[in-house]
Amino acid sequence: MTQEISTLIENKDFKGLKTIFQDMLVPDIADALDSIEDPTTIMIVYRLLPKAISAEVFSYINPEAQETIVKSLNNTEISFIIEELATDDAVDFLEEMPANIVEKVLKGATPETRRTINKYLSYKEDTAGAIMTPEFVRLKLGTTVDEAFDHIRNQCEEAETINVLYVVDEKKVLKGVLTIKELLLAKKSQIVDEILTDNVVAATTDMDQEKIATIFSKYDFLALPVVDKENRIVGIVTVDDVIDVLKEETTEDFEKMAAIHTSDDEPYLKTSPFKLVARRFTWLGILLITGIFTSMLIEAYETTFASISALICLLPMLMGAGGNCGTQISTIVIRSLSLKEITFKDYFKVFFKEFFVSLMLGILLGIIAFIAVTIQHGSWLLGLAVALPLILVIFIADFLGFSLPLLAKKLKLDPALIATPILTTILDCCVVFVYFNFASWILTL
Amino acid sequence: MTQEISTLIENKDFKGLKTIFQDMLVPDIADALDSIEDPTTIMIVYRLLPKAISAEVFSYINPEAQETIVKSLNNTEISFIIEELATDDAVDFLEEMPANIVEKVLKGATPETRRTINKYLSYKEDTAGAIMTPEFVRLKLGTTVDEAFDHIRNQCEEAETINVLYVVDEKKVLKGVLTIKELLLAKKSQIVDEILTDNVVAATTDMDQEKIATIFSKYDFLALPVVDKENRIVGIVTVDDVIDVLKEETTEDFEKMAAIHTSDDEPYLKTSPFKLVARRFTWLGILLITGIFTSMLIEAYETTFASISALICLLPMLMGAGGNCGTQISTIVIRSLSLKEITFKDYFKVFFKEFFVSLMLGILLGIIAFIAVTIQHGSWLLGLAVALPLILVIFIADFLGFSLPLLAKKLKLDPALIATPILTTILDCCVVFVYFNFASWILTL
Numbered sequence: 001m002t003q004e005i006s007t008l009i010e011n012k013d014f015k016g017l018k019t020i021f022q023d024m025l026v027p028d029i030a031d032a033l034d035s036i037e038d039p040t041t042i043m044i045v046y047r048l049l050p051k052a053i054s055a056e057v058f059s060y061i062n063p064e065a066q067e068t069i070v071k072s073l074n075n076t077e078i079s080f081i082i083e084e085l086a087t088d089d090a091v092d093f094l095e096e097m098p099a100n101i102v103e104k105v106l107k108g109a110t111p112e113t114r115r116t117i118n119k120y121l122s123y124k125e126d127t128a129g130a131i132m133t134p135e136f137v138r139l140k141l142g143t144t145v146d147e148a149f150d151h152i153r154n155q156c157e158e159a160e161t162i163n164v165l166y167v168v169d170e171k172k173v174l175k176g177v178l179t180i181k182e183l184l185l186a187k188k189s190q191i192v193d194e195i196l197t198d199n200v201v202a203a204t205t206d207m208d209q210e211k212i213a214t215i216f217s218k219y220d221f222l223a224l225p226v227v228d229k230e231n232r233i234v235g236i237v238t239v240d241d242v243i244d245v246l247k248e249e250t251t252e253d254f255e256k257m258a259a260i261h262t263s264d265d266e267p268y269l270k271t272s273p274f275k276l277v278a279r280r281f282t283w284l285g286i287l288l289i290t291g292i293f294t295s296m297l298i299e300a301y302e303t304t305f306a307s308i309s310a311l312i313c314l315l316p317m318l319m320g321a322g323g324n325c326g327t328q329i330s331t332i333v334i335r336s337l338s339l340k341e342i343t344f345k346d347y348f349k350v351f352f353k354e355f356f357v358s359l360m361l362g363i364l365l366g367i368i369a370f371i372a373v374t375i376q377h378g379s380w381l382l383g384l385a386v387a388l389p390l391i392l393v394i395f396i397a398d399f400l401g402f403s404l405p406l407l408a409k410k411l412k413l414d415p416a417l418i419a420t421p422i423l424t425t426i427l428d429c430c431v432v433f434v435y436f437n438f439a440s441w442i443l444t445l
Numbered sequence: 446m447t448q449e450i451s452t453l454i455e456n457k458d459f460k461g462l463k464t465i466f467q468d469m470l471v472p473d474i475a476d477a478l479d480s481i482e483d484p485t486t487i488m489i490v491y492r493l494l495p496k497a498i499s500a501e502v503f504s505y506i507n508p509e510a511q512e513t514i515v516k517s518l519n520n521t522e523i524s525f526i527i528e529e530l531a532t533d534d535a536v537d538f539l540e541e542m543p544a545n546i547v548e549k550v551l552k553g554a555t556p557e558t559r560r561t562i563n564k565y566l567s568y569k570e571d572t573a574g575a576i577m578t579p580e581f582v583r584l585k586l587g588t589t590v591d592e593a594f595d596h597i598r599n600q601c602e603e604a605e606t607i608n609v610l611y612v613v614d615e616k617k618v619l620k621g622v623l624t625i626k627e628l629l630l631a632k633k634s635q636i637v638d639e640i641l642t643d644n645v646v647a648a649t650t651d652m653d654q655e656k657i658a659t660i661f662s663k664y665d666f667l668a669l670p671v672v673d674k675e676n677r678i679v680g681i682v683t684v685d686d687v688i689d690v691l692k693e694e695t696t697e698d699f700e701k702m703a704a705i706h707t708s709d710d711e712p713y714l715k716t717s718p719f720k721l722v723a724r725r726f727t728w729l730g731i732l733l734i735t736g737i738f739t740s741m742l743i744e745a746y747e748t749t750f751a752s753i754s755a756l757i758c759l760l761p762m763l764m765g766a767g768g769n770c771g772t773q774i775s776t777i778v779i780r781s782l783s784l785k786e787i788t789f790k791d792y793f794k795v796f797f798k799e800f801f802v803s804l805m806l807g808i809l810l811g812i813i814a815f816i817a818v819t820i821q822h823g824s825w826l827l828g829l830a831v832a833l834p835l836i837l838v839i840f841i842a843d844f845l846g847f848s849l850p851l852l853a854k855k856l857k858l859d860p861a862l863i864a865t866p867i868l869t870t871i872l873d874c875c876v877v878f879v880y881f882n883f884a885s886w887i888l889t890l
Contacts, residue, residue, distance in 0.1 A: 023644055024644070025644060025646065025664065027663050027664050027665075149629070152629060153629055153630060156626050156629060156630055162625070162626050162629070163608045163625070163667070180607070180608070180625055181601050181607050184594070184597060184598055184601060184607070185598060185601055185602075199468055199469070199470060201470065216688060217688050217689070217692065218472050219470065219472050220472075220685035220688075222608070222667065222684070239667070239684050239685075239688075240665035240684075242688070243661065243662050243684075243687070243688065243691065244662070246688065246691050246692070246695075247662065247691070247784060250691075250695045250780075251780050251784070253699075254698075254699075254702075254776050254779075254780050255776065255777070255780075257699075257776075258772045258773050258775075258776035258777075259769055259772070259773060260773050260776065260777065267781065267784075267786040267787075268777055268778070268781045268786060268787060268795075269781075269786065269787055269791060269794060269795075269798075273798050273801045273802050273805070276798070276802045277802050277805045277806055277809075280770075280773050280774075280802070280806060281806060281809055281810075283769070283773075284766065284769055284770060284773070284806060284810060285809070285810065285813060287765060287766070287769050288762065288765075288766050288810050288813055288814065289813065289817070291761065291762030291763075291765045291766060292759075292762055292814070292817045292818070292821070294761060294762060294765075295755075295758045295759045295761065295762045296758075296821065298758040298761065299754065299755060299758040302754050302757075302758055303754070309744065309747050309748070310740075310744060312747075312757055312758075313740045313741075313743040313744040313747055313757075314737075314740045315761065316736065316739060316740065316743065316760065316761055316764055316873065317733065317736030317737055317739060317740045318736075319761055319764075320732060320733075320736045320739075320869070320873070321729065321732070321733050321736060324704055324728070324729055324732050325725075325729060327703045327704065328703050328704060328705050328725050328728075328729070329725075330703075331699050331700065331702075331703035331705065332700070332703075332705065332713055333713070334699075335695075335696050335699050335700075336712065336713045336714075339692060339696070339712075341712040341713060341714065342712075342713060342714055346714060349714060350713075350714075353714075353718055353721070356718045357718050357721045357722050357725070360718070360722045361722055361725060361726055361729060364722075364726055364730070365726075365729060365730065365733050368730060368733055368734065369733060369737070372734070372737045373737070376737070376741065424765070428761065428765070
């Protein structure tokens with residue numbers, strides 16, 4: 001498809017493009033636009049789109065292309081787009097734009113739209129307020145099913161979803177929810193009060209988006225109402241936004257665990273090299289300095305071991321084993337924490353389980369190390385001097401690996417931040433200490 | 446809530462429990478059941494549930510509780526549950542049960558249900574076939590809008606969703622989709638042929654669930670039809686299942702990157718210690734052995750450096766820096782690959798960007814190392830002997846860090862598997878080689 005479009009663009013076959021767009025879905029048209037690099041061509045192709053879908057296509061394309069397009073549009077055209085966009089899409093778009101573009105766009109909006117957008121822009125990022133949309137169907141208490149259908153038909157075009165309907169009293173306080181299915185099954189003369197579900201799960205405007213994702217995943221919702229302090233409904237979050245949230249939060253966790261300073265979800269290829277250096281340098285620098293301290297610790301022991309050089313050559317192997325083991329269990333615990341499968345209360349359950357697991361792993365790995373070192377150096381005493389501390393190292397690595405994230409959670413810190421980088425540093429020092437003390441005892445140095 | 450329920454259970458206040466259940470949402474009731482440990486109590490509480498929701502609650506509770514309940518139910522009760530469950534929930538449940546329970550349950554099902562379930566159980570795990578459900582609303586070509594509504598009202602109870610409706614010809618071949626919104630806006634006398642969207646995105650039964658999640662995320666779908674080779678619709682996948690898929694796939698990626706053998710998504714606390722040891726030992730063992738080889742490589746150089754012991758003490762620092770840098774970039778690339786933000790085609794774009802980024806990072810880290818080592822040992826030559834190889838190490842680490850995952854993707858291997866563990870091992874050897882050769886050249890050893 002993309003190939004076909006590229007050819008049409010190259011040949012300036014605008015008639016052909018118009019025809020092909022008619023058979024394409026909006027996200028696919030957006031993909032095609034995103035793949036064009038030349039700004040003039042982007043504009044030519046964008047202007048070929050049927051007016052009815054142009055605003056929707058706009059909401060799907062990437063911020064760079066959005067900026068290119070907005071720069072070239074006149075005020076009437078901008079005003080058309082901003083009025084057509086769903087509020088949450090408009091807010092997403094404006095959040096990515098530089099100040100002068102935001103100003104230009106808001107000037108083109110009607111006073112009402114401008115007020116709504118400004119309100120939504122003021123909610124803190126990553127909260128329900130920032131990702132909700134005000135386009136939902138509101139029904140008043142006392143409405144009959146028949147009236148409700150008329151109402152839905154009138155609000156359909158605007159609403160983000162009609163699958164869930166929200167019933168409010170005269171003060172806009174949320175009284176219950178109704179699905180379109182329940183409405184279809186009800187008698188036409190019934191009033192909505194009789195068929196609504198009054199046990200409503202709702203978010204507050206300041207609720208964190210991660211928490212919202214958890215609610216969707218638990219209840220299998222398609223939409224979640226967002227209420228203010230007086231329990232008045234101010235917006236809804238829909239499931240498609242939640243999928244984006246899940247992806248965003250996952251990326252953040254991955255980055256934190258890889259010792260990267262998390263960004264505001266810019267795709268890699270769009271991030272400037274300087275930003276990339278900045279995001280990565282902080283942790284690399286800190287870890288380098290702690291690495292230098294570890295080396296000083298090693299040096300303090302080194303003179304004792306000058307006679308048995310093999311000992312120090314095996315140190316990186318022990319550090320590696322400890323680090324790998326710690327990363328494994330901390331990853332398991334961090335992931336379980338974020339899936340709410342475990343909480344700090346389970347600390348002792350984890351402790352007893354890991355006591356066994358780490359001992360088993362330590363003994364198995366110790367046996368391998370013992371055999372390998374004994375064969376390599378022809379000294380079972382040296383084998384023992386590596387294998388025994390290895391068992392202890394695995395035990396400590398495992399213990400720190402589950403304790404640190406759980407403790408972080410308890411202290412309301414981010415477990416993912418505690419993970420790999422910090423853990424590895426603490427571990428490295430422990431390994432040096434345990435290994436050299438153990439070895440000098442076994443080899444009676 | 447959970448506290449209140451525990452108290453009611455302790456006091457055997459069954460009337461109170463019945464009352465409280467009436468005001469609770471199904472997933473919350475399931476949570477309450479999941480938190481009970483004693484099998485007899487689980488059964489008592491389960492039997493208190495209103496019959497209308499008991500099957501739904503059953504679909505939400507964890508496999509252990511499901512097993513407990515099924516073991517105690519008689520055939521009529523089991524038959525009730527299995528007939529009430531949506532097919533995808535029934536399949537999910539049976540996939541987790543031991544063979545004797547599956548047999549008992551299938552005996553209780555009607556021949557038709559049994560046939561359907563057996564068919565679904567035969568689809569490969571993690572494919573569209575395995576996660577789809579046959580409970581959707583099918584409309585025939587030529588149906589009028591008015592007839593369609595009657596049809597929906599009749600099929601409502603059974604259907605997993607009525608938000609999207611599927612139009613088929615007499616051979617059940619999928620001809621188009623319709624949303625309930627489009628149907629509500631249409632004239633009653635129109636036929637569905639006129640209002641359907643014929644440009645349908647559909648999955649095949651063998652499509653991987655990760656690919657399905659990508660489709661949902663791209664098109665913001667609520668449901669996706671699944672078709673067989675003749676384009677006949679055989680089921681639908683709904684967005685709530687996709688959220689589960691996203692969580693499952695993320696966990697898998699985390700585990701692979703932490704060198705854990707991935708499991709069939711058992712929660713940590715429910716996994717036996719033996720299984721945990723098995724899942725973690727494989728990679729730890731492999732990495733330990735490669736670590737021993739690295740130590741042999743170090744030893745080959747060690748004799749040359751016996752005179753300057755500081756060099757070998759600084760080796761773990763260099764290994765750490767290289768490992769951290771490689772983990773950072775490989776995490777960025779793997780995540781970007783799984784979000785489809787980059788492909789193998791972008792290799793040279795990444796290359797040129799990272800050429801600059803890694804050089805910058807290397808120089809910055811090199812300066813820190815130079816200053817620290819020079820001060821620590823009072824020798825700028827030694828500082829240089831560490832700083833210069835460090836720059837090269839960062840460069841190599843970065844190069845391998847983005848090349849290996851991209852190459853893996855190109856070779857249709859799993860980039861996440863190539864990540865941290867394998868990368869670190871290759872890197873460790875590179876570091877030893879680069880460091881000692883560089884240092885011996887600078888210090889003219």
